[in-house]
Amino acid sequence: MAASETIGATARERATDYLAKRHRFRLAEALPWLIAIAVFFIFPTRMTFGSQVLVMVMFALSLDLILGYAGIVTLGHAAFFGVGAYTVGLAAARLDWTEPISGLFAAAIAAGLVGFVTGWFLLRYRGLTLLMLTLATAILLQETGNLRSDISGGYDGLPGLTFKPLLGVFDYDLYGHTYYLYVLAVLAVVFYLVRRIVYSPFGQALTGIRENVRRMHAIGSPVHRRLVTVYTIAAAIAGVAGALFTQTNAYVTLTVFDFDNSAKVMVMLILGGTGRLYGAFVGAAVYMVLEDYFSKLSPTFWQFGIGLMLILAVLFAPRGILGVFERFGTYLAERKRS
Protein backbone atom coordinates (compact mmCIF):
# COMPACT_ATOMS: atom_id res chain seq x y z
CA MET A 1 0.00 0.00 0.00
CA ALA A 2 2.74 2.38 1.01
CA ALA A 3 4.64 1.56 -2.15
CA SER A 4 1.73 2.32 -4.44
CA GLU A 5 1.13 5.58 -2.63
CA THR A 6 4.71 6.64 -3.32
CA ILE A 7 4.28 5.83 -6.98
CA GLY A 8 1.05 7.83 -7.02
CA ALA A 9 2.78 10.79 -5.43
CA THR A 10 5.64 10.76 -7.91
CA ALA A 11 3.28 10.58 -10.87
CA ARG A 12 1.50 13.56 -9.40
CA GLU A 13 4.71 15.47 -8.84
CA ARG A 14 6.05 14.63 -12.26
CA ALA A 15 2.85 15.89 -13.85
CA THR A 16 2.86 19.12 -11.86
CA ASP A 17 6.52 19.62 -12.56
CA TYR A 18 6.08 19.17 -16.28
CA LEU A 19 3.45 21.89 -16.57
CA ALA A 20 5.11 24.23 -14.10
CA LYS A 21 8.45 24.16 -15.92
CA ARG A 22 7.42 23.83 -19.52
CA HIS A 23 7.59 27.53 -20.29
CA ARG A 24 11.14 27.97 -18.97
CA PHE A 25 13.87 28.85 -21.43
CA ARG A 26 16.02 25.90 -22.42
CA LEU A 27 19.68 26.16 -23.31
CA ALA A 28 19.08 24.91 -26.86
CA GLU A 29 16.85 27.90 -27.50
CA ALA A 30 19.93 30.12 -27.56
CA LEU A 31 21.17 28.30 -30.66
CA PRO A 32 19.26 30.13 -33.42
CA TRP A 33 20.18 33.49 -31.91
CA LEU A 34 23.84 32.55 -31.63
CA ILE A 35 23.77 31.45 -35.26
CA ALA A 36 22.15 34.73 -36.29
CA ILE A 37 24.88 36.69 -34.51
CA ALA A 38 27.61 34.43 -35.93
CA VAL A 39 26.27 35.04 -39.44
CA PHE A 40 26.77 38.75 -38.86
CA PHE A 41 30.50 38.21 -38.37
CA ILE A 42 31.04 35.37 -40.85
CA PHE A 43 29.13 36.75 -43.85
CA PRO A 44 29.57 40.54 -43.63
CA THR A 45 28.82 40.94 -47.34
CA ARG A 46 25.52 39.02 -47.25
CA MET A 47 23.71 41.17 -44.73
CA THR A 48 20.91 42.28 -47.07
CA PHE A 49 20.07 38.66 -47.78
CA GLY A 50 20.39 37.92 -44.05
CA SER A 51 17.88 40.65 -43.25
CA GLN A 52 15.45 39.18 -45.77
CA VAL A 53 15.75 35.79 -44.10
CA LEU A 54 15.02 37.32 -40.70
CA VAL A 55 12.00 39.16 -42.12
CA MET A 56 10.63 35.89 -43.47
CA VAL A 57 11.29 34.21 -40.11
CA MET A 58 9.10 36.84 -38.47
CA PHE A 59 6.43 36.45 -41.14
CA ALA A 60 6.44 32.66 -40.71
CA LEU A 61 6.36 33.07 -36.93
CA SER A 62 3.17 35.12 -37.20
CA LEU A 63 1.64 32.42 -39.37
CA ASP A 64 2.66 29.76 -36.83
CA LEU A 65 0.60 31.54 -34.20
CA ILE A 66 -2.60 31.11 -36.19
CA LEU A 67 -1.86 28.01 -38.27
CA GLY A 68 0.36 26.00 -35.95
CA TYR A 69 -1.30 26.87 -32.66
CA ALA A 70 -4.90 27.86 -33.39
CA GLY A 71 -5.27 25.66 -36.48
CA ILE A 72 -6.55 28.48 -38.71
CA VAL A 73 -5.80 27.54 -42.32
CA THR A 74 -5.19 30.63 -44.40
CA LEU A 75 -3.90 31.33 -47.88
CA GLY A 76 -4.09 35.09 -47.52
CA HIS A 77 -1.56 35.88 -44.84
CA ALA A 78 0.33 38.09 -47.30
CA ALA A 79 -2.56 40.55 -46.94
CA PHE A 80 -1.21 41.67 -43.58
CA PHE A 81 2.42 41.59 -44.70
CA GLY A 82 1.35 43.82 -47.57
CA VAL A 83 -0.63 46.23 -45.40
CA GLY A 84 2.42 46.63 -43.14
CA ALA A 85 4.74 47.06 -46.11
CA TYR A 86 2.52 49.71 -47.67
CA THR A 87 1.90 51.51 -44.39
CA VAL A 88 5.57 52.49 -44.08
CA GLY A 89 5.96 52.78 -47.86
CA LEU A 90 3.08 55.23 -48.27
CA ALA A 91 3.96 57.08 -45.08
CA ALA A 92 7.46 57.66 -46.41
CA ALA A 93 6.54 58.43 -50.04
CA ARG A 94 3.37 60.48 -49.51
CA LEU A 95 3.58 61.89 -45.98
CA ASP A 96 7.33 62.10 -45.61
CA TRP A 97 7.06 60.09 -42.41
CA THR A 98 10.43 58.31 -42.53
CA GLU A 99 11.23 57.54 -38.90
CA PRO A 100 11.65 53.73 -38.97
CA ILE A 101 10.59 52.59 -35.48
CA SER A 102 7.38 54.61 -35.29
CA GLY A 103 6.74 53.25 -38.79
CA LEU A 104 6.79 49.72 -37.36
CA PHE A 105 4.16 50.64 -34.78
CA ALA A 106 2.00 52.26 -37.45
CA ALA A 107 2.34 49.13 -39.60
CA ALA A 108 1.40 46.89 -36.65
CA ILE A 109 -1.69 48.95 -35.92
CA ALA A 110 -2.81 49.15 -39.55
CA ALA A 111 -2.30 45.44 -40.22
CA GLY A 112 -3.81 44.52 -36.85
CA LEU A 113 -6.88 46.57 -37.66
CA VAL A 114 -7.31 44.85 -41.02
CA GLY A 115 -6.80 41.51 -39.25
CA PHE A 116 -9.41 42.36 -36.65
CA VAL A 117 -12.07 43.45 -39.14
CA THR A 118 -11.55 40.62 -41.65
CA GLY A 119 -11.10 38.09 -38.86
CA TRP A 120 -14.33 39.14 -37.21
CA PHE A 121 -16.25 38.17 -40.36
CA LEU A 122 -14.11 35.34 -41.70
CA LEU A 123 -13.36 33.30 -38.60
CA ARG A 124 -16.92 32.03 -38.36
CA TYR A 125 -15.90 29.75 -41.20
CA ARG A 126 -13.42 26.92 -41.30
CA GLY A 127 -11.66 24.67 -43.79
CA LEU A 128 -12.00 25.28 -47.51
CA THR A 129 -14.43 28.18 -47.11
CA LEU A 130 -11.97 30.01 -44.90
CA LEU A 131 -9.15 29.19 -47.30
CA MET A 132 -11.02 30.83 -50.17
CA LEU A 133 -12.11 33.85 -48.13
CA THR A 134 -8.59 34.60 -46.86
CA LEU A 135 -7.26 34.25 -50.39
CA ALA A 136 -9.95 36.63 -51.63
CA THR A 137 -9.06 39.17 -48.92
CA ALA A 138 -5.47 39.41 -50.14
CA ILE A 139 -6.60 39.74 -53.76
CA LEU A 140 -9.11 42.48 -52.86
CA LEU A 141 -6.42 44.48 -51.09
CA GLN A 142 -4.05 44.02 -54.00
CA GLU A 143 -6.66 45.14 -56.51
CA THR A 144 -7.60 48.12 -54.37
CA GLY A 145 -3.96 49.17 -54.57
CA ASN A 146 -4.04 48.59 -58.31
CA LEU A 147 -7.20 50.68 -58.71
CA ARG A 148 -5.56 53.62 -56.97
CA SER A 149 -2.15 53.24 -58.54
CA ASP A 150 -1.87 57.05 -58.42
CA ILE A 151 -1.36 56.60 -54.68
CA SER A 152 0.11 53.11 -54.38
CA GLY A 153 2.36 53.28 -57.41
CA GLY A 154 0.70 50.11 -58.72
CA TYR A 155 2.89 47.25 -59.84
CA ASP A 156 5.73 49.69 -60.49
CA GLY A 157 5.68 50.27 -56.78
CA LEU A 158 7.11 52.99 -54.62
CA PRO A 159 10.81 53.02 -55.49
CA GLY A 160 13.68 54.79 -53.86
CA LEU A 161 12.30 55.22 -50.39
CA THR A 162 14.66 56.65 -47.83
CA PHE A 163 14.31 56.35 -44.08
CA LYS A 164 15.71 58.40 -41.25
CA PRO A 165 18.70 57.01 -39.34
CA LEU A 166 17.79 54.49 -36.69
CA LEU A 167 17.16 56.16 -33.30
CA GLY A 168 18.43 59.28 -35.02
CA VAL A 169 22.00 57.96 -34.82
CA PHE A 170 22.74 54.79 -36.77
CA ASP A 171 22.68 55.40 -40.45
CA TYR A 172 22.21 52.72 -43.05
CA ASP A 173 25.35 51.44 -44.71
CA LEU A 174 25.94 49.94 -48.12
CA TYR A 175 26.15 46.34 -46.91
CA GLY A 176 23.14 46.59 -44.62
CA HIS A 177 24.95 45.81 -41.36
CA THR A 178 22.75 48.22 -39.42
CA TYR A 179 19.63 46.79 -40.98
CA TYR A 180 20.57 43.24 -40.11
CA LEU A 181 21.03 44.08 -36.43
CA TYR A 182 17.89 46.21 -36.47
CA VAL A 183 15.75 43.41 -37.93
CA LEU A 184 17.33 40.90 -35.55
CA ALA A 185 16.51 43.09 -32.56
CA VAL A 186 12.90 43.56 -33.66
CA LEU A 187 12.63 39.81 -34.29
CA ALA A 188 13.88 39.12 -30.77
CA VAL A 189 11.21 41.38 -29.27
CA VAL A 190 8.46 39.87 -31.43
CA PHE A 191 9.65 36.37 -30.63
CA TYR A 192 9.52 37.08 -26.91
CA LEU A 193 5.92 38.27 -27.26
CA VAL A 194 4.91 35.25 -29.29
CA ARG A 195 6.61 32.90 -26.86
CA ARG A 196 4.76 34.45 -23.92
CA ILE A 197 1.46 34.08 -25.75
CA VAL A 198 2.11 30.49 -26.75
CA TYR A 199 2.82 29.38 -23.19
CA SER A 200 0.00 31.43 -21.65
CA PRO A 201 -3.41 30.02 -20.74
CA PHE A 202 -4.69 31.82 -23.84
CA GLY A 203 -2.13 29.94 -25.94
CA GLN A 204 -3.33 26.71 -24.36
CA ALA A 205 -6.88 27.55 -25.36
CA LEU A 206 -5.67 28.05 -28.95
CA THR A 207 -4.27 24.53 -29.06
CA GLY A 208 -7.61 23.38 -27.68
CA ILE A 209 -9.40 25.02 -30.60
CA ARG A 210 -6.95 23.36 -32.99
CA GLU A 211 -7.41 19.94 -31.40
CA ASN A 212 -11.18 19.92 -30.97
CA VAL A 213 -13.37 22.94 -31.47
CA ARG A 214 -16.57 21.08 -30.51
CA ARG A 215 -15.11 20.30 -27.12
CA MET A 216 -14.03 23.93 -26.68
CA HIS A 217 -17.62 25.08 -27.21
CA ALA A 218 -18.79 22.44 -24.76
CA ILE A 219 -16.46 23.62 -21.99
CA GLY A 220 -17.61 27.19 -22.46
CA SER A 221 -14.74 28.70 -24.42
CA PRO A 222 -15.55 31.89 -26.36
CA VAL A 223 -13.99 30.39 -29.48
CA HIS A 224 -14.71 33.20 -31.92
CA ARG A 225 -13.27 35.83 -29.57
CA ARG A 226 -10.13 33.76 -29.04
CA LEU A 227 -9.66 33.29 -32.80
CA VAL A 228 -10.21 36.97 -33.61
CA THR A 229 -7.75 37.94 -30.88
CA VAL A 230 -4.95 35.71 -32.15
CA TYR A 231 -5.71 36.58 -35.77
CA THR A 232 -5.35 40.27 -34.94
CA ILE A 233 -2.04 39.69 -33.15
CA ALA A 234 -0.69 37.56 -35.99
CA ALA A 235 -1.79 40.18 -38.52
CA ALA A 236 0.02 42.91 -36.57
CA ILE A 237 3.22 40.85 -36.47
CA ALA A 238 2.97 40.08 -40.18
CA GLY A 239 2.52 43.82 -40.65
CA VAL A 240 5.76 44.52 -38.79
CA ALA A 241 7.51 41.95 -40.98
CA GLY A 242 6.12 43.70 -44.04
CA ALA A 243 7.26 47.09 -42.75
CA LEU A 244 10.78 45.75 -42.20
CA PHE A 245 10.67 44.34 -45.72
CA THR A 246 9.96 47.77 -47.16
CA GLN A 247 12.56 49.44 -44.98
CA THR A 248 15.32 46.95 -45.85
CA ASN A 249 14.57 46.99 -49.57
CA ALA A 250 13.82 50.74 -49.76
CA TYR A 251 11.01 49.99 -52.18
CA VAL A 252 7.71 48.13 -52.30
CA THR A 253 5.39 46.96 -55.06
CA LEU A 254 1.96 45.36 -55.09
CA THR A 255 3.56 41.93 -55.52
CA VAL A 256 3.82 41.74 -51.72
CA PHE A 257 0.12 40.85 -51.77
CA ASP A 258 0.73 37.99 -54.24
CA PHE A 259 -0.71 34.57 -53.59
CA ASP A 260 2.89 33.47 -54.05
CA ASN A 261 3.87 35.29 -50.89
CA SER A 262 1.06 33.67 -48.84
CA ALA A 263 1.88 30.23 -50.17
CA LYS A 264 5.63 30.65 -49.71
CA VAL A 265 5.38 31.54 -46.04
CA MET A 266 3.13 28.56 -45.44
CA VAL A 267 5.56 26.25 -47.21
CA MET A 268 8.42 27.63 -45.08
CA LEU A 269 6.49 27.04 -41.89
CA ILE A 270 5.43 23.52 -42.80
CA LEU A 271 8.98 22.76 -43.92
CA GLY A 272 10.33 23.84 -40.54
CA GLY A 273 7.50 22.38 -38.48
CA THR A 274 4.21 23.93 -37.34
CA GLY A 275 3.24 24.68 -33.76
CA ARG A 276 6.83 24.64 -32.57
CA LEU A 277 7.98 28.30 -32.44
CA TYR A 278 11.38 27.49 -33.93
CA GLY A 279 9.87 25.83 -36.99
CA ALA A 280 9.59 29.34 -38.45
CA PHE A 281 13.34 29.90 -37.97
CA VAL A 282 14.43 26.60 -39.48
CA GLY A 283 11.89 26.63 -42.30
CA ALA A 284 12.49 30.19 -43.46
CA ALA A 285 16.27 29.88 -43.23
CA VAL A 286 16.49 26.54 -45.05
CA TYR A 287 14.03 27.59 -47.75
CA MET A 288 15.69 30.91 -48.47
CA VAL A 289 19.26 29.62 -48.40
CA LEU A 290 18.33 26.79 -50.78
CA GLU A 291 16.39 29.18 -53.02
CA ASP A 292 19.43 31.45 -53.12
CA TYR A 293 21.74 28.50 -53.85
CA PHE A 294 19.53 26.97 -56.56
CA SER A 295 18.92 30.29 -58.29
CA LYS A 296 22.69 30.81 -58.60
CA LEU A 297 23.17 27.24 -59.76
CA SER A 298 20.54 27.59 -62.46
CA PRO A 299 18.88 30.97 -62.98
CA THR A 300 16.18 29.44 -65.20
CA PHE A 301 15.33 26.16 -63.51
CA TRP A 302 15.94 26.93 -59.84
CA GLN A 303 12.34 26.25 -58.91
CA PHE A 304 12.90 22.61 -59.86
CA GLY A 305 15.22 22.28 -56.90
CA ILE A 306 12.70 23.88 -54.56
CA GLY A 307 9.97 21.55 -55.82
CA LEU A 308 12.16 18.51 -55.34
CA MET A 309 13.04 19.60 -51.83
CA LEU A 310 9.36 20.00 -50.96
CA ILE A 311 8.48 16.54 -52.24
CA LEU A 312 11.29 15.04 -50.19
CA ALA A 313 10.18 17.00 -47.14
CA VAL A 314 6.56 15.88 -47.43
CA LEU A 315 7.59 12.26 -47.94
CA PHE A 316 10.28 11.97 -45.29
CA ALA A 317 9.57 14.80 -42.86
CA PRO A 318 5.79 15.22 -42.73
CA ARG A 319 6.07 17.05 -39.42
CA GLY A 320 8.79 19.34 -40.66
CA ILE A 321 12.53 19.44 -40.14
CA LEU A 322 12.09 19.98 -36.40
CA GLY A 323 9.79 16.97 -36.35
CA VAL A 324 12.65 14.84 -37.66
CA PHE A 325 14.95 16.12 -34.93
CA GLU A 326 12.28 15.48 -32.34
CA ARG A 327 11.80 11.90 -33.51
CA PHE A 328 15.56 11.36 -33.48
CA GLY A 329 15.66 12.76 -29.94
CA THR A 330 12.98 10.40 -28.63
CA TYR A 331 14.70 7.51 -30.43
CA LEU A 332 17.97 8.28 -28.64
CA ALA A 333 16.19 8.69 -25.30
CA GLU A 334 14.46 5.33 -25.71
CA ARG A 335 17.70 3.58 -26.64
CA LYS A 336 19.36 5.05 -23.60
CA ARG A 337 16.57 3.81 -21.36
CA SER A 338 16.60 0.21 -22.63
Place this chain on the structure above:
Amino acid sequence: MTAALQVEKLNRNFGALPVTRDVDLTLERGARRALIGPNGAGKTTLVNLITGVLKPHSGRVLLSGDDITASSQAERARRGLARTFQINQLFRGLTVLENLCMTVGERDGHCNNLWRAAGSKRDVIDEAIGYLDSLRLTDDALKLVRELPYGRQRLVEIAIALAQKPRVLLLDEPAAGVPSSESHLILDVVAALDPDIAVLIIEHDMDVVFRFAKEITVLVQGAVFTQGTPAEIMNNEQVRAVYLGQEGHRGGHHG
Protein backbone atom coordinates in the same frame (compact mmCIF):
# COMPACT_ATOMS: atom_id res chain seq x y z
CA MET B 1 -38.02 25.54 -5.79
CA THR B 2 -36.87 26.25 -9.33
CA ALA B 3 -35.79 23.18 -11.18
CA ALA B 4 -32.12 22.87 -12.17
CA LEU B 5 -33.15 22.29 -15.75
CA GLN B 6 -36.52 22.69 -17.35
CA VAL B 7 -37.42 21.92 -20.95
CA GLU B 8 -40.77 23.22 -22.17
CA LYS B 9 -42.59 22.14 -25.33
CA LEU B 10 -39.39 21.70 -27.32
CA ASN B 11 -39.77 21.07 -31.05
CA ARG B 12 -37.24 20.46 -33.77
CA ASN B 13 -37.45 19.08 -37.29
CA PHE B 14 -34.76 17.87 -39.63
CA GLY B 15 -36.37 18.88 -42.90
CA ALA B 16 -39.83 17.31 -42.95
CA LEU B 17 -38.90 14.85 -40.21
CA PRO B 18 -39.91 15.90 -36.70
CA VAL B 19 -37.15 14.61 -34.38
CA THR B 20 -38.23 16.34 -31.20
CA ARG B 21 -41.92 16.80 -30.56
CA ASP B 22 -43.38 18.83 -27.70
CA VAL B 23 -40.84 17.50 -25.23
CA ASP B 24 -41.28 18.53 -21.60
CA LEU B 25 -38.58 17.49 -19.17
CA THR B 26 -37.69 18.63 -15.68
CA LEU B 27 -34.55 17.93 -13.69
CA GLU B 28 -34.78 18.97 -10.06
CA ARG B 29 -31.58 19.75 -8.19
CA GLY B 30 -29.78 16.48 -7.54
CA ALA B 31 -32.03 14.58 -9.95
CA ARG B 32 -30.98 11.20 -11.27
CA ARG B 33 -32.98 10.76 -14.41
CA ALA B 34 -32.46 8.32 -17.23
CA LEU B 35 -33.55 9.01 -20.78
CA ILE B 36 -34.30 5.81 -22.63
CA GLY B 37 -35.88 4.97 -25.93
CA PRO B 38 -35.31 2.89 -29.03
CA ASN B 39 -32.63 3.81 -31.58
CA GLY B 40 -33.58 6.93 -33.47
CA ALA B 41 -35.92 8.16 -30.74
CA GLY B 42 -34.12 11.50 -30.72
CA LYS B 43 -32.23 11.19 -27.44
CA THR B 44 -28.95 12.71 -28.62
CA THR B 45 -30.88 15.38 -30.54
CA LEU B 46 -32.58 16.33 -27.29
CA VAL B 47 -29.19 16.64 -25.58
CA ASN B 48 -27.98 18.79 -28.48
CA LEU B 49 -31.04 21.01 -28.13
CA ILE B 50 -30.57 21.38 -24.40
CA THR B 51 -26.85 22.19 -24.71
CA GLY B 52 -27.31 24.56 -27.63
CA VAL B 53 -25.54 22.61 -30.36
CA LEU B 54 -28.89 22.75 -32.16
CA LYS B 55 -31.53 25.45 -31.91
CA PRO B 56 -35.14 24.40 -31.34
CA HIS B 57 -37.85 25.57 -33.72
CA SER B 58 -40.09 26.26 -30.77
CA GLY B 59 -40.10 25.77 -27.03
CA ARG B 60 -37.87 26.90 -24.18
CA VAL B 61 -34.92 25.67 -22.16
CA LEU B 62 -34.56 27.04 -18.62
CA LEU B 63 -31.45 26.64 -16.46
CA SER B 64 -32.21 27.36 -12.80
CA GLY B 65 -35.22 29.34 -13.97
CA ASP B 66 -33.30 31.48 -16.51
CA ASP B 67 -34.33 31.23 -20.13
CA ILE B 68 -31.23 30.09 -22.05
CA THR B 69 -32.97 29.16 -25.30
CA ALA B 70 -31.17 31.95 -27.17
CA SER B 71 -27.80 31.45 -25.48
CA SER B 72 -24.80 29.98 -27.25
CA GLN B 73 -23.44 26.60 -26.34
CA ALA B 74 -20.43 28.16 -24.61
CA GLU B 75 -22.61 30.51 -22.59
CA ARG B 76 -24.72 27.59 -21.37
CA ALA B 77 -21.57 25.73 -20.40
CA ARG B 78 -20.33 28.73 -18.42
CA ARG B 79 -23.67 28.80 -16.58
CA GLY B 80 -23.12 25.26 -15.35
CA LEU B 81 -24.52 22.98 -18.03
CA ALA B 82 -22.03 20.24 -18.90
CA ARG B 83 -22.24 17.20 -21.10
CA THR B 84 -20.28 14.21 -22.22
CA PHE B 85 -20.44 13.08 -25.82
CA GLN B 86 -21.56 9.73 -27.11
CA ILE B 87 -18.37 9.65 -29.15
CA ASN B 88 -15.33 11.09 -27.38
CA GLN B 89 -14.63 14.75 -28.05
CA LEU B 90 -11.19 15.25 -26.55
CA PHE B 91 -8.00 17.17 -27.25
CA ARG B 92 -6.33 14.08 -28.62
CA GLY B 93 -2.93 15.60 -29.33
CA LEU B 94 -2.59 17.07 -25.83
CA THR B 95 -1.77 15.35 -22.57
CA VAL B 96 -4.53 14.20 -20.23
CA LEU B 97 -3.43 16.82 -17.72
CA GLU B 98 -3.61 19.59 -20.33
CA ASN B 99 -7.14 18.49 -21.21
CA LEU B 100 -8.14 19.10 -17.60
CA CYS B 101 -6.13 22.29 -17.08
CA MET B 102 -7.73 23.75 -20.18
CA THR B 103 -11.19 23.02 -18.82
CA VAL B 104 -10.43 24.58 -15.44
CA GLY B 105 -8.75 27.52 -17.17
CA GLU B 106 -11.71 28.23 -19.43
CA ARG B 107 -14.16 27.78 -16.56
CA ASP B 108 -12.42 30.37 -14.38
CA GLY B 109 -11.52 32.78 -17.19
CA HIS B 110 -7.76 32.21 -16.88
CA CYS B 111 -7.58 31.65 -20.62
CA ASN B 112 -8.17 35.35 -21.22
CA ASN B 113 -4.59 35.87 -20.06
CA LEU B 114 -2.01 36.15 -22.84
CA TRP B 115 1.02 36.90 -20.73
CA ARG B 116 1.30 34.73 -17.63
CA ALA B 117 2.73 31.21 -18.10
CA ALA B 118 0.01 28.58 -18.02
CA GLY B 119 2.02 26.47 -15.59
CA SER B 120 2.49 29.24 -13.05
CA LYS B 121 -0.92 28.82 -11.42
CA ARG B 122 -0.39 25.86 -9.10
CA ASP B 123 -3.97 25.75 -7.88
CA VAL B 124 -5.21 25.13 -11.44
CA ILE B 125 -2.81 22.22 -11.87
CA ASP B 126 -3.63 20.86 -8.42
CA GLU B 127 -7.33 21.01 -9.11
CA ALA B 128 -6.88 19.32 -12.49
CA ILE B 129 -4.86 16.54 -10.91
CA GLY B 130 -7.56 16.23 -8.25
CA TYR B 131 -10.07 15.23 -10.93
CA LEU B 132 -7.57 12.79 -12.40
CA ASP B 133 -7.03 11.31 -8.93
CA SER B 134 -10.73 10.76 -8.42
CA LEU B 135 -10.92 8.81 -11.69
CA ARG B 136 -7.60 7.01 -11.16
CA LEU B 137 -6.08 8.73 -14.19
CA THR B 138 -3.11 10.35 -12.45
CA ASP B 139 -0.61 7.81 -13.76
CA ASP B 140 -1.67 8.74 -17.29
CA ALA B 141 -1.50 12.50 -16.66
CA LEU B 142 1.41 13.09 -19.03
CA LYS B 143 0.28 10.70 -21.76
CA LEU B 144 -1.32 12.09 -24.89
CA VAL B 145 -5.03 11.33 -24.94
CA ARG B 146 -4.73 9.52 -28.26
CA GLU B 147 -2.27 7.08 -26.69
CA LEU B 148 -4.86 5.90 -24.14
CA PRO B 149 -7.17 2.93 -24.66
CA TYR B 150 -10.73 3.93 -25.46
CA GLY B 151 -12.05 3.05 -22.02
CA ARG B 152 -9.62 5.39 -20.33
CA GLN B 153 -10.37 8.12 -22.85
CA ARG B 154 -13.98 7.73 -21.80
CA LEU B 155 -12.91 8.55 -18.24
CA VAL B 156 -11.14 11.69 -19.45
CA GLU B 157 -14.41 12.68 -21.11
CA ILE B 158 -16.14 12.42 -17.72
CA ALA B 159 -13.27 14.11 -15.88
CA ILE B 160 -13.62 17.13 -18.19
CA ALA B 161 -17.34 17.35 -17.48
CA LEU B 162 -16.65 17.20 -13.73
CA ALA B 163 -13.97 19.88 -14.02
CA GLN B 164 -16.62 22.23 -15.36
CA LYS B 165 -18.23 22.06 -11.90
CA PRO B 166 -21.66 21.68 -13.48
CA ARG B 167 -25.04 22.10 -11.84
CA VAL B 168 -26.59 20.02 -14.58
CA LEU B 169 -24.74 17.14 -16.22
CA LEU B 170 -25.91 15.31 -19.33
CA LEU B 171 -24.23 11.96 -19.90
CA ASP B 172 -24.71 10.61 -23.41
CA GLU B 173 -24.05 6.88 -23.13
CA PRO B 174 -20.99 7.19 -20.88
CA ALA B 175 -20.09 3.53 -21.15
CA ALA B 176 -20.61 3.20 -24.91
CA GLY B 177 -17.77 1.48 -26.70
CA VAL B 178 -16.10 0.43 -23.48
CA PRO B 179 -15.45 -3.28 -22.90
CA SER B 180 -17.66 -4.58 -20.08
CA SER B 181 -14.55 -5.45 -18.06
CA GLU B 182 -13.87 -1.71 -17.76
CA SER B 183 -17.36 -0.24 -17.87
CA HIS B 184 -17.99 -0.88 -14.18
CA LEU B 185 -15.35 1.73 -13.37
CA ILE B 186 -17.24 4.35 -15.37
CA LEU B 187 -20.54 3.36 -13.82
CA ASP B 188 -19.03 3.54 -10.33
CA VAL B 189 -17.94 7.09 -11.13
CA VAL B 190 -21.41 7.98 -12.36
CA ALA B 191 -22.98 6.46 -9.23
CA ALA B 192 -20.64 8.46 -7.00
CA LEU B 193 -21.35 11.88 -8.57
CA ASP B 194 -21.97 14.83 -6.28
CA PRO B 195 -25.59 14.51 -5.04
CA ASP B 196 -26.16 18.23 -5.76
CA ILE B 197 -25.60 17.84 -9.49
CA ALA B 198 -28.71 17.14 -11.53
CA VAL B 199 -27.86 14.27 -13.87
CA LEU B 200 -29.56 13.09 -17.03
CA ILE B 201 -28.11 9.87 -18.40
CA ILE B 202 -28.79 8.32 -21.77
CA GLU B 203 -28.11 4.64 -21.52
CA HIS B 204 -29.09 1.46 -23.31
CA ASP B 205 -28.07 -0.97 -20.62
CA MET B 206 -31.21 -1.49 -18.52
CA ASP B 207 -29.22 -2.84 -15.55
CA VAL B 208 -27.38 0.49 -15.38
CA VAL B 209 -30.57 2.48 -15.84
CA PHE B 210 -32.42 0.69 -13.07
CA ARG B 211 -29.44 0.84 -10.74
CA PHE B 212 -28.69 4.52 -11.28
CA ALA B 213 -31.93 6.32 -12.04
CA LYS B 214 -34.60 7.43 -9.62
CA GLU B 215 -36.77 8.61 -12.51
CA ILE B 216 -36.98 7.50 -16.10
CA THR B 217 -38.23 9.29 -19.19
CA VAL B 218 -39.08 7.17 -22.20
CA LEU B 219 -38.68 8.87 -25.56
CA VAL B 220 -40.30 7.34 -28.65
CA GLN B 221 -40.21 8.94 -32.09
CA GLY B 222 -39.15 12.28 -30.65
CA ALA B 223 -41.95 12.58 -28.09
CA VAL B 224 -42.10 11.75 -24.40
CA PHE B 225 -43.89 8.42 -24.27
CA THR B 226 -44.11 8.21 -20.51
CA GLN B 227 -42.19 9.09 -17.35
CA GLY B 228 -42.05 7.45 -13.96
CA THR B 229 -40.03 5.63 -11.35
CA PRO B 230 -38.00 2.62 -12.45
CA ALA B 231 -40.63 0.33 -10.94
CA GLU B 232 -43.44 2.03 -12.84
CA ILE B 233 -41.52 1.91 -16.10
CA MET B 234 -40.60 -1.72 -15.63
CA ASN B 235 -44.25 -2.63 -15.06
CA ASN B 236 -45.61 -0.48 -17.88
CA GLU B 237 -46.97 -2.85 -20.52
CA GLN B 238 -46.75 -0.30 -23.33
CA VAL B 239 -43.11 0.50 -22.56
CA ARG B 240 -42.33 -3.18 -22.59
CA ALA B 241 -43.99 -3.42 -25.97
CA VAL B 242 -42.17 -0.52 -27.64
CA TYR B 243 -38.84 -0.69 -25.95
CA LEU B 244 -38.02 -3.28 -23.38
CA GLY B 245 -39.39 -5.91 -25.70
CA GLN B 246 -36.41 -5.25 -27.94
CA GLU B 247 -34.02 -6.27 -25.19
CA GLY B 248 -33.68 -9.75 -26.63
CA HIS B 249 -32.33 -8.54 -29.94
CA ARG B 250 -30.70 -5.30 -28.90
CA GLY B 251 -28.09 -4.55 -31.50
CA GLY B 252 -25.88 -1.50 -31.61
CA HIS B 253 -25.36 1.44 -29.35
CA HIS B 254 -26.55 4.11 -31.68
CA GLY B 255 -28.63 6.94 -30.39
